[in-house]
Amino acid sequence: NAGVTQTPKFQVLKTGQSMTLQCAQDMNHNSMYWYRQDPGMGLRLIYYSASEGTTDKGEVPNGYNVSRLNKREFSLRLESAAPSQTSVYFCASLPRWWGEQETQYFGPGTRLLVL
């Protein structure tokens, strides 16, 4: 049981390049999330997927797109990377959207540097 996995661990992009961050969970969780964390800051939600087949914008969605490929996988795509997107990206999953006592499980993060 690997929990939440993210690939790649680290990536360097040039401005304007595109890339997809991959996230997968093997806990049969319904909800998945993408956050970004800038140095010295808290986590900010980019997109989330309450259940397979649905996605919604979070606090900072501009410049990103997501795909909930299946129940296990939730990818984040940067179509045209900008230096402002330099950050650490965390994926997380939650057993049920509608539960009252649920907690998230986080992946190890992807460090992205945009030059």
Place this chain on the structure above:
Amino acid sequence: LAKTTQPISMDSYEGQEVNITCSHNNIATNDYITWYQQFPSQGPRFIIQGYKTKVTNEVASLFIPADRKSSTLSLPRVSLSDTAVYYCLVGKTGANNLFFGTGTRLTVIP
């Protein structure tokens, strides 16, 4: 969604008890209070969750007064390894996890 207010940072000596208070004046009837811990270069991890009164586990205690407008995370006898950022979240279900805020940076001093 209820927003929270926490101190930006705290320092404590090893072996002391640390209490971190979180204000959540707009907490709703069905909202739970959840605390996460984050070490550098890692994702946050769950510490404790509660609804009212007191909750205790092997890591921490959570005190919630009757009006539930605040909560206090208590870490007994902290060690250097407790140096981390602590986040307080308030909400129900998946919506609980939408706003992390900046958290409280705890530094444990030898």
